[in-house]
Amino acid sequence: MSTREIAQLTGKSHDNVLRDARRLVAEGVLKSEETPYTHPQNGQSYPEFLLSQRDTLVLVSGYSAQLRARIIDRWQELEARVLGQLQIPQTFAEALRLAADQAEQNHQLQQVIQKQAPKVAAIQRLAAACGAICITDAAKQLQVAPSKLFGWLEENRWIYRRQGSGRWIAYQPRISSGLLKHKVTSLKPDP
Numbered sequence: 001m002s003t004r005e006i007a008q009l010t011g012k013s014h015d016n017v018l019r020d021a022r023r024l025v026a027e028g029v030l031k032s033e034e035t036p037y038t039h040p041q042n043g044q045s046y047p048e049f050l051l052s053q054r055d056t057l058v059l060v061s062g063y064s065a066q067l068r069a070r071i072i073d074r075w076q077e078l079e080a081r082v083l084g085q086l087q088i089p090q091t092f093a094e095a096l097r098l099a100a101d102q103a104e105q106n107h108q109l110q111q112v113i114q115k116q117a118p119k120v121a122a123i124q125r126l127a128a129a130c131g132a133i134c135i136t137d138a139a140k141q142l143q144v145a146p147s148k149l150f151g152w153l154e155e156n157r158w159i160y161r162r163q164g165s166g167r168w169i170a171y172q173p174r175i176s177s178g179l180l181k182h183k184v185t186s187l188k189p190d191p
Contacts (some may be wrong), residue, residue: 003049010067
């Protein structure tokens with residue numbers, strides 16, 4: 001359970017719940033670590049703790065009985081939801097159906113793995129390349145024609161050409177995220 005959810009259930013400010021959690025971590029009582037939470041609306045990161053059941057109960061044990069009861073009720077609700085998803089077969093026929101369903105699911109997953117194997121191998125070859133490499137060398141590592149890679153990069157908005165120029169330029173978001181580097185090189189003819 002997150003400290004944000006605890007704050008919501010107890011009606012406390014998240015800052016106060018965070019303060020309590022940090023104090024208990026500093027005392028060595030809680031074993032959880034602070035993690036960033038990205039708010040879906042504004043994209044900003046905020047701190048929170050994702051607490052185990054034990055750490056949640058330790059944290060709220062200092063709260064009022066009414067607040068503790070809300071937290072315990074929520075944990076029971078979460079556990080019931082998980083248990084509801086796990087269904088143990090009651091008859092031999094149900095067990096056989098479950099086994100057949102699992103075998104079918106495994107077969108489908110194996111087909112997906114086989115289909116994705118070439119892509120995974122290509123990515124592994126690229127990952128094994130040390131440092132930054134040019135697009136042509138990346139195509140060689142991927143074992144595809146450079147023209148195909150350039151075409152894919154252009155189609156998927158990784159690179160583009162300015163009007164009137166033959167040079168490829170990386171889109172700024174790809175550069176900013178560190179996925180591509182734009183390096184200008186001037187070539188001079190041999191003397």
